Amino acid sequence: MLERYNFGEIEKKWQKKWEDSNSFKVTEDADKEKYYVLEMFPYPSGKLHMGHVRNYSIGDVLARYKRMKGFNVLHPMGYDSFGLPAENAAIKNGTPPAEWTYSNMDEMTKQLKELGLSYDWDRQVATCKPDYYRWMQWIFIQFYKKGLAYKKDNPVNWCPSCQTVLANEQVVDGKCERCKSPVTKKSLSQWYFKITDYADRLLANLDKLPGWPEKVKIMQRNWIGKSHGAQITFPIEGFDKAMDVYTTRADTLYGVTYMVMAPEHPYISELVAGTEYEADVNAYIEKVQHMSDIDRTSTSNEKTGVFIGRYAINPINGKKVPIFISDYVLMGYGTGAIMAVPAHDTRDFDFAKMFDLEIIPVVDPGDPEIDLNNLKEAFVAEGTMINSGFMDGMNNRDAIAAMIKHVEEKGIGKETTNYKLRDWLISRQRYWGTPIPMIYCEDCGWQPEKEENLPVLLPEDVEFTGKGESPIATSKTFQNAVCPCCGKPAKREIDTMDTFLDSSWYFLRYCDALNDKEAFAKDKVDYWMNVDQYIGGVEHAILHLMYARFFQMALYDLGLVSQEEPFENLLTQGMVIKDGAKMSKSLGNVVSPAEIIEKYGADTARLFILFAAPPERELDWSDQGVEGSYRFINRVYRMVYDFTKDYKVTGDAYEIRNDADKNLNYWKNYAVKKVSDDIGTRFNFNTAISTVMELVNEMYKYREGDVNEALFGATVKDLIVMLAPFIPHVAEEMWEHIGAEGSVHDQSWPSYDESALVKDTVEIVVQINGKIKERLDIAGDLSREEMQEVCMNDDKVKALTEGKNVIKVIAVPNKLINIVVK
RNA sequence: GCCGGCGUGAUGGAAUUGGCAGACGUGCGGGACUCAAAAUCCCGUGGUGGCAACACCGUAUGGGUUCGACCCCCAUCGCCGGCACCA
Numbered sequence: 001m002l003e004r005y006n007f008g009e010i011e012k013k014w015q016k017k018w019e020d021s022n023s024f025k026v027t028e029d030a031d032k033e034k035y036y037v038l039e040m041f042p043y044p045s046g047k048l049h050m051g052h053v054r055n056y057s058i059g060d061v062l063a064r065y066k067r068m069k070g071f072n073v074l075h076p077m078g079y080d081s082f083g084l085p086a087e088n089a090a091i092k093n094g095t096p097p098a099e100w101t102y103s104n105m106d107e108m109t110k111q112l113k114e115l116g117l118s119y120d121w122d123r124q125v126a127t128c129k130p131d132y133y134r135w136m137q138w139i140f141i142q143f144y145k146k147g148l149a150y151k152k153d154n155p156v157n158w159c160p161s162c163q164t165v166l167a168n169e170q171v172v173d174g175k176c177e178r179c180k181s182p183v184t185k186k187s188l189s190q191w192y193f194k195i196t197d198y199a200d201r202l203l204a205n206l207d208k209l210p211g212w213p214e215k216v217k218i219m220q221r222n223w224i225g226k227s228h229g230a231q232i233t234f235p236i237e238g239f240d241k242a243m244d245v246y247t248t249r250a251d252t253l254y255g256v257t258y259m260v261m262a263p264e265h266p267y268i269s270e271l272v273a274g275t276e277y278e279a280d281v282n283a284y285i286e287k288v289q290h291m292s293d294i295d296r297t298s299t300s301n302e303k304t305g306v307f308i309g310r311y312a313i314n315p316i317n318g319k320k321v322p323i324f325i326s327d328y329v330l331m332g333y334g335t336g337a338i339m340a341v342p343a344h345d346t347r348d349f350d351f352a353k354m355f356d357l358e359i360i361p362v363v364d365p366g367d368p369e370i371d372l373n374n375l376k377e378a379f380v381a382e383g384t385m386i387n388s389g390f391m392d393g394m395n396n397r398d399a400i401a402a403m404i405k406h407v408e409e410k411g412i413g414k415e416t417t418n419y420k421l422r423d424w425l426i427s428r429q430r431y432w433g434t435p436i437p438m439i440y441c442e443d444c445g446w447q448p449e450k451e452e453n454l455p456v457l458l459p460e461d462v463e464f465t466g467k468g469e470s471p472i473a474t475s476k477t478f479q480n481a482v483c484p485c486c487g488k489p490a491k492r493e494i495d496t497m498d499t500f501l502d503s504s505w506y507f508l509r510y511c512d513a514l515n516d517k518e519a520f521a522k523d524k525v526d527y528w529m530n531v532d533q534y535i536g537g538v539e540h541a542i543l544h545l546m547y548a549r550f551f552q553m554a555l556y557d558l559g560l561v562s563q564e565e566p567f568e569n570l571l572t573q574g575m576v577i578k579d580g581a582k583m584s585k586s587l588g589n590v591v592s593p594a595e596i597i598e599k600y601g602a603d604t605a606r607l608f609i610l611f612a613a614p615p616e617r618e619l620d621w622s623d624q625g626v627e628g629s630y631r632f633i634n635r636v637y638r639m640v641y642d643f644t645k646d647y648k649v650t651g652d653a654y655e656i657r658n659d660a661d662k663n664l665n666y667w668k669n670y671a672v673k674k675v676s677d678d679i680g681t682r683f684n685f686n687t688a689i690s691t692v693m694e695l696v697n698e699m700y701k702y703r704e705g706d707v708n709e710a711l712f713g714a715t716v717k718d719l720i721v722m723l724a725p726f727i728p729h730v731a732e733e734m735w736e737h738i739g740a741e742g743s744v745h746d747q748s749w750p751s752y753d754e755s756a757l758v759k760d761t762v763e764i765v766v767q768i769n770g771k772i773k774e775r776l777d778i779a780g781d782l783s784r785e786e787m788q789e790v791c792m793n794d795d796k797v798k799a800l801t802e803g804k805n806v807i808k809v810i811a812v813p814n815k816l817i818n819i820v821v822k
Numbered sequence: 823g824c825c826g827g828c829g830u831g832a833u834g835g836a837a838u839u840g841g842c843a844g845a846c847g848u849g850c851g852g853g854a855c856u857c858a859a860a861a862u863c864c865c866g867u868g869g870u871g872g873c874a875a876c877a878c879c880g881u882a883u884g885g886g887u888u889c890g891a892c893c894c895c896c897a898u899c900g901c902c903g904g905c906a907c908c909a
Contacts, residue, residue: 215826215904222825222905229909247909260909303907328907338909346823347907420908541904611847612834618902620834628847638862677838687836690846697846700863765842770890772842810889816841820889 001737005637007601011729015113023745024118026074028527035071036528037063038507040536040544041125044079046104048111050576050583050609050621051537053593057606058573058615058685059535060117064725065679067118068749074528075118076510078125079105082133082499087432087471090464097432097464101128111593115602116728118745123513127502128432132509134455135519136502137437139551141448142558144438148194151438151446154425155264158186191427191436191495195550199224199419201564202549211569213616216541223542225420230404231335232413234259234312237320241267243312246334246418250407251399252341254388255362257352259312259323260305260338263288264331268308271323277309281325288327303328303351314339315412317389326351334418342378349378362388363396424547426498431462431471433496441483441490449492450484456492470494503544504551507531507566525561530568535615538572545570571615571683578621591621603727604630610685610726633730636696636723639703640716640734647709649717649738654710661711662760664702668715669756671695675722676749685726692722713738718750765816766797773800784811791817 002009018024028034039059042052056077063075086097105126112119125132143149195202203224206217229248236243243259261268263285272278284306305326312323328347329338342352343361352359361372363383370379385391390406391399407413427436435456437449449456459475472478472494483490505519511528512520536544545567552566575582578589596605608629613619643649656662671691678688699715716738724731724744735744759780764787766774774797778790788811791797797819804821811817 218826219904225905225908227908245909249909326907328909330908333908340909345909347909350907418908538903614835617828617835622834622848624848625834632847635862674838682838684836684838686834687838687846690836693846763842767841767890770888775842808889810841812841816890818841818889 001641001733003641005634005730007603007633007730010733011114011116011602014729014732015116017732018116018118019113022122023743024075025120025122026072028524029072030527032070032072034074034528035063035066035533036074036507036531037066037533038076038510038531038535040534040540041078041080041503041506042108043083043085044081044101044104044108044126045085046107048108048115048593050591050593051573053115053605054576054609054615054619055535055537055573056112056115056117057609058571058683059533060115060606060728061610061679061685061725062533062535062683063118064728064745065749067745068721068724068747069680070748074123074510075120076123076125076513077112077117077119077121078123078506078510078513079108079127080499080503080506081105081126081128082433082496082502084430084432087430087464090431091466094464096460098128101432114597115593115606118728123510125506125509125513127434127499127506130455130457131516132506133434133502135509136434136497136505137449137454137456138451138519139505139555140434140497140501141437141451142560143193143554144448146554146558148197148554149191149426150194151189151191153187153189156186156188156190158188190425191438191493193424193426193550195424195547196419196421198550198553199226199421201553202421202546205549205553205565209565209567209570212567213570213572216538216545216570216572219541220546223421223546225418227418229400229416229418230407230413231416232315232339232407234315234339236267236271236323237311237313239267239271239310243267243323243337244335245337245339246416247339249341249344249400250403250413251385251388251391251396252344252362253314253316253339253403253407254391255341255343255360256314256319256321256339257342257358257360258321258340260326260329260340260351261308261323262329262331262336263325263327265325265336268325271310272308275309277307280306281308284325303347303354305351305355307355315407315410322357324351324355332422333420343375344378344380346378346380349375360387362386424498424550426501427493427495428498429470429494430496431458431464433499434502435472436493436495436497438493439481439484439490440493441485441488443488444483444485444490447484447490449481453484470496472496500543500547501551504547505555507534507548508555508561519560522560522562529561530563530566533569533571534567535571535573537575541572573615574613574618576609576619576621580620583621591623596626600626600630601729603633603730607633607689607727611689612686614684614686632693632696633727635700636719637730637734639696639699640720640737643703643712643716644738647707647713649713649740650710652714652717654708654714656711657708658706660702660705661708664698664708664711664715665756666759667695667698668711668718669752669754671722672718672750672752673757676752679725689726692719695719720744721747721750762814764791764814766791766794767816767818768800769820770818773797780814782813784813787811787813787817791819 037059039055063073067073081101086101089095089100090097127133140149203221203226206220227248229246230250231244231246234243234245268281272281303326305324308323308325310323311320313320340348342348342357342359344363359375362385363379364386365379365381365383383396385394385396385399391402394402404415408415435458437454437456439447439449441447459472459478461475462471463474464471479492479494481490481492508520508525512524515521548566552561553564555561556564578591581587581589583590593605604626608626611629612625656665674691675688678684720731720734721744728745731744761777762780763775763777765772766776776791776794778787788809801819801821807820807822809817809819
């Protein structure tokens, strides 16, 4: 070890040793307790950013800590390597997506290794590799066979000029973001997963995840959006089909004054065919079709709509009410039609005012301030039923149940549960994704490819023009297939899978990444799963984390895994920001990990990022803070170096000779206790580090006096071991330097001696009426009564309470005394 | 609009959940070392008043509960995030 801290050499040296000895490889070991720590795998954009560094540093500290605690730790890394950017690169500069992706992965792997992360690289997965997507396709087929995958026509955004499907985000003002031509809705045949079948379980199981942040669970609950109500059937005058509506407010059925259908409602064309309303209705539908969902919802108060010339009959009282179409009713939720109660629904109220429709109050607020005959806004709170036949006088919350029961008895409706969650549209008209392993046969319909023919490989004879159909369609051979059922020539599906599928089971593949016989062996998955600690950005709170849960449940139902939920504990790390804003190119506040590693080394980068803030919170990047972390490493390094000039680190046995020894011994043991707790149970790495800093400060102080070689040496040893998870390279270097055996990362985590934590005297606070008046050093571990006695006999306390009436005394052992006086 | 979260020194953040507010780091001030600077080491650093011992004030604001509140309750203000015409 050199006198000066040369991070460049140290980091290179140890990274090579770890790699050469395959230090972090793990295998199943039934005799050891396992721990699976997983960080969300990255998209291989080519460069790591600080968010990655933060994510992986957190995971690495945990992995290294748990390993030292004796766990068999699985800590893998891989790439979510399918996706659009690779395809865009191909369009822009002609590089094949595979080439672009593989070179990015190499670059990122290099950077990850430079951070000194303790991954078992043998288990690396990349979702774009055939040995991964083969099993993705196999899983798809299992889902298909179980009835979880289906193909359905559905309207999607279509740009007639670019000849392509657009995502909602790519439609601006009803126009194509690129060429500005009006976007139409086109019905395209798309593959879906029936995630809605799992809505209830996805919701209910959230309660079985105490290790998840409440925030994420709330977001998922809202996304699933379960609501309880009734479906009620309204006959349409002069029409043979009736109109079903969904409502959570069955209590307001008597207050219905009109009906609204979504513009996409299937009955509309029939209802207006050949009438004087047809032209207006079609014009309105046309207009709505040209709007993106974003625009449809942006003008939230301005209601639009058209009367369709038809009437519905309220089944409860026979009242005839007009039917409108309006874009404020969504086809995708409930039945795509509503009963409108303007008196008690804000949106219906706005619409009724706009079209001058009748408003009938049926819930009385019981508030003299509110004029029921001239409502200024919809009344949506609780009240008493009026104008509602048999329900009059009831509380409206009770009336909901009463009305549901009533409509069920009369056969005009039924109790219903609804979800906001929709089925998962999984097909993409893109090249760089897993081919959907389905074949269309004129005679047999859609058939899954035979499992022995997997993988269905991505074709390479394709063109990337950015126009026309998916590039896969340009392949001369890809679509030609044989029907797995009847053997006749058939056509292969050219759509690929949403990349969220790939990332919905990668944690299972890590358990058995090299298996070429099956997606994963059940016994291996049974050994490693569940993921004990999952770590990633909160931006995945809904999509990825919901899809992965869905996959796990579906695989559980298929008998392929033994648990319903994949992630035992979830930690959502905060963003890395600088100067009060997210790091971004446009703001010019990006700090690249590469430049920090170059200037200070990976250990400093890791230490700073863990020290600057607790993991869930935003982290404010500070160049001066980085300097501070660098200084701290130097400070430790110097101390260890200097100590070994005069002394040796011997065994662990030492004697306590005096107060200074006792104090250092206290700190040594206290730090072990505190750091273990902070890493292992609280994930407060920032306070763990600050404790180690305090210990180092104490060691500097101690060094000024009469040094007990054995004690100081033992403290140095514990110090290096405690620092190892945070700054693994320099810890290893110092460990070698003090002449200790083996790798520091193979050491057991230090234990502490409870008796060393007992102080001879403790400082307690004396309060009078809750105000601190005095601090006293008294013997430690006194009982309440003893404490009180010592305190009341103190001269200052006596003086302060002189002539006052002591009402009561509260004593908290080793902490404080509060004397209440009058 | 609805649902969350957060407001603590100049600053990033501590305070293990109702018991010493401001640990640790940064910055700043002072000292030591040096011809000098950097680095390093040591000391100080919430505010007001006082030579001082000390006193008073202080965790967004206003109230409450409690012997005791950064922590619990009510209201208000501000910032951030999620969802957003879901009937």
